[in-house]
C-alpha cells in the first residue's frame with residue numbers, strides 16, 4: 001500500500017528514494033568498453049544499456065517482465081468543448097483496452113509486455129479547473145496512490161500511459177505552471193480539435209492559471225489544481241518505480257507533463273526515466289527540452305495510451321541484448 005496520505009508525504013517518499021546502483025553502472029561501462037565494436041559504435045544504445053544496468057543493479061541487464069500501465073480519467077474542463085471527441089470516449093476506450101482492440105494492446109503484445117488498465121472514477125470527472133482546483137488534496141492523493149499500487153511485483157521495466165478526453169488541455173496548463181509562459185506556448189491540437197477549439201483551449205488554460213495561482217509556486221499544487229486523476233496516477237506510478245529502482249519509459253505529452261511534476265518537485269526524480277518518443281503534439285518537444293530528455297523514437301505518433309513508450313521497449317531490449325550478450329575482444333579473440 002502507498003506509504004503516504006498527504007501531498008507532503010508523497011513528496012517525502014519520492015525525496016528519500018535511493019539512486020541507481022553506481023557500482024553496477026560502472027561495471028557495465030567497463031564491460032561496454034570491452035565489447036566487440038569500435039568505441040561508441042552502437043550510439044545511444046550503449047548509453048541506454050548502461051543506464052538500465054545501473055537501475056537493474058547488474059552489468060548484464062535483461063528485460064524479462066515489462067509492464068505497460070494505462071490510466072484513465074475524466075476532466076471537468078471538457079464542459080468547455082476543448083476536445084474533438086466527447087468525454088464518453090474515455091470509458092469506451094477503456095472497454096476497448098479491456099477487450100484487446102486498441103493500438104496499445106497490439107503494441108504491448110508485439111513487444112511481449114503485460115498491459116494493465118486502471119480506470120479512475122470515470123463517472124466522477126474532476127472539477128473544471130477554470131473555476132478552481134480540479135481536485136481536492138484527498139482526491140489527488142488517492143489518484144497518486146492508485147498509480148503507486150498499480151506497479152506489479154516483479155516488473156523490471158515500466159511504461160506509463162493514459163486515456164482521458166480533454167487531458168491535453170490539463171497537460172498544457174500543468175506545463176505552463178511548471179515551466180512558465182502562457183497557453184500559447186503549450187496548447188496544441190490534442191486528438192484533433194479545430195481552430196475554434198484551439199481558441200477555447202487557449203482560453204481554458206489561461207483561465208485555469210488565473211484561477212489557481214498556487215499552481216505556479218508548487219509543482220504538486222499544479223498537479224492537484226490543473227491535473228486529472230490519470231495524470232496523478234501516472235505520477236504516482238513513476239514515483240513508485242523510482243523508489244523501487246525500476247526503470248521507466250515515458251510516453252507522450254500528457255505522460256511527460258505528469259513526470260515533469262515530479263522533476264520539478266524533487267531534483268533527480270526522473271533519473272530512472274527515459275522519454276520513449278517525441279509526440280507530434282506541438283509542445284512535447286519543448287517539454288522534453290526543458291527536462292533535458294532525448295526521445296528514443298520520433299515517429300509522428302500522437303495517440304497516447306502508452307503507445308509510443310511501449311514501442312520503445314523494443315529498443316531498450318535490443319540495447320540490453322547487445323550489452324549482455326556480445327562477446328568481449330578477449331572472448332572472441334578479436335584484436336582490439
Ligand SMILES: O=C(O)c1ccc[n+]([C@@H]2O[C@H](COP(=O)([O-])O)[C@@H](O)[C@H]2O)c1
Pocket residue numbers: 082083084085162163164165166167168169189190191192193251252253254255279280281284301302303304305
Ligand atoms: O500522447 C500524446 O502526446 C497525445 C497527444 C494528443 C492526444 N493524445 C490522446 O488524446 C486524448 C486527449 O486529447 P484531447 O484532444 O481530448 O485533449 C487522450 O486520451 C490522449 O491519450 C495523446
Ligand SMILES: Cc1cc2nc[nH]c2cc1C
Pocket residue numbers: 085089093162163164191303304305
Ligand atoms: C479514439 C481515441 C483513442 C485514444 N487513445 C488514447 N487517446 C485516445 C483518444 C481518442 C479520441
